[in-house]
Amino acid sequence: MRRRTKVDKFEDRRRELADAALLALADLGYARTSLRTIAEHTKFSHGLLHYYFADKVELITYCVRRYKEACVKRYEGGVGGAATPSALAEACADGLAAALEEAPLMHRLWYDLRSQSLFEEAFRDDVAEIDESLQDMIWRNVRAYADLTGIEPTCTPSEAYALFDGLFQQALQRHIVGDKDALDDLRRGVRKLLPRLVS
Amino acid sequence: MRRRTKVDKFEDRRRELADAALLALADLGYARTSLRTIAEHTKFSHGLLHYYFADKVELITYCVRRYKEACVKRYEGGVGGAATPSALAEACADGLAAALEEAPLMHRLWYDLRSQSLFEEAFRDDVAEIDESLQDMIWRNVRAYADLTGIEPTCTPSEAYALFDGLFQQALQRHIVGDKDALDDLRRGVRKLLPRLVS
DNA sequence: CCGCCGTTTGGACGAATGTCAAGATTTTCT
C-alpha cells in the first residue's frame, strides 16, 4: 500500500514531465528540443529530468510511448454506428479530419519522430508499435466498410494504412501551411478511397 | 569570359560542398548533422563552409535545391514506351521500386527534410517545389495510364501524389529496417493503385 | 524536536555547436 503510493507518485511525475516534453517537442520538433527547453515547459528545473529519466533517449522514448497511449485511446472509439457504406465513409472521413484539426502539432510531431526513427534505432520499436495500432485502426474501418457493402477488401491492411497515411500526411502538411482546403480535400479523399479498396 | 569562369568555379565548389553535405545528411539525418561533420565528408576544413555559404540555413536550403535537381533529372525520363495499361503499371511500379532500392538513404533524407520544413519555415518553399515536381511526375503516369485505358482519372493530381507517396514512404520505412518484402509489396501496391484511380 | 528519505535546485563540467576573423596558401593577371 505504502509502496503503491510511492511508485505511483514517481510514475505520475514521469507522466507529467513527459506530457510537458511532448508539448515542447510539438512546438519545436525533435531537432530543436533540448532538455532545458523541455524543463522550461514545466515548473521544475532542468536537473530534475535526470532524476526521473536516465538520459535524453529514455525521456523521448517514454514520450513516444505516452503519445501512443493517447493515440489509441483517441481512435479506439471506432465507427460502430454507421448503417450504410457511404455513411461509414463519411464518418471515417470526418473522424480523420477532426483528429487532424484538433491537434495538428501533435501529428506533426508524430511524423517528425517517425522520420527520426529511421535514423535513431532506439525509437524504432515504439514507432513500429504505434504504426501497428494505427494500421489496425484503419483496417477496422476498411473491414467494416467491406462488410457493409457485402464485398471483400482487395488490399492488405498494410496497403490500406499506407494509402490513408499518405492522404493524412499531405493534408497535415497543407493544413499547417495554411491551406484552407486541406481538411475538405482530406474528407473527399477518404470518401473516395474506401470504395476503391473493395470490389 | 573571365567573369564567367570565376562564378562558375564558385558555383562548382558550392555544388561540390553541397553534394558532400547531402551525403552527410543522408547518413546522419538533419538533427545530427553539424557543419563540422559535413566538412569531414570533404577534403576541406570546416571554415570553408562559411566562405561559400552565409550560414547553416543557406547551406541546407542549397542542398535541398540540389537534391531536387537530381530528383527531377532522375524521374523526367518518364514512361514513354508502354503499350498497354498493365505494361505501364508494371513500368511505373518497377521505376519507383528501383528508385527506392538505388538510393534509400537519399529518400530517407527527403522525408526527414520534408518533416523539418513543417517546423523550419526557411525550408518550406524549396520543399514545396520538390513536392510539386514529384506530384507532376506521378500525375504524368496516371494521365498516361488513363489515356491507355481510354477512361478518365477519377482523382486529382494532389490525391494521386498523396496515395503514391504513402505507398512509397511505407516501403522505404520497411526497406530500411530490413523487410525483404518491402520492394515487392511496393510494386504490387503501385500496380493495384493505378487501376483504382481511373474510370 | 530531530533525523531520515524522497525530491528538487542550481551550478559546474567537458564537449560540441555556429560563427567569425586573421593569416597562410594558391591562383590569376599584368
Place this chain on the structure above:
DNA sequence: AGAAAATCTTGACATTCGTCCAAACGGCGG
C-alpha cells in the same frame, strides 16, 4: 616575376548541449 585577388586553414569566441553532483528543501515517523 611580382602584385593582387581568390581560396583555404587554423584557432578562437560565445553559446548551448547532455550530464552529473553537492547542497537545500520538505514532509513524516521516531
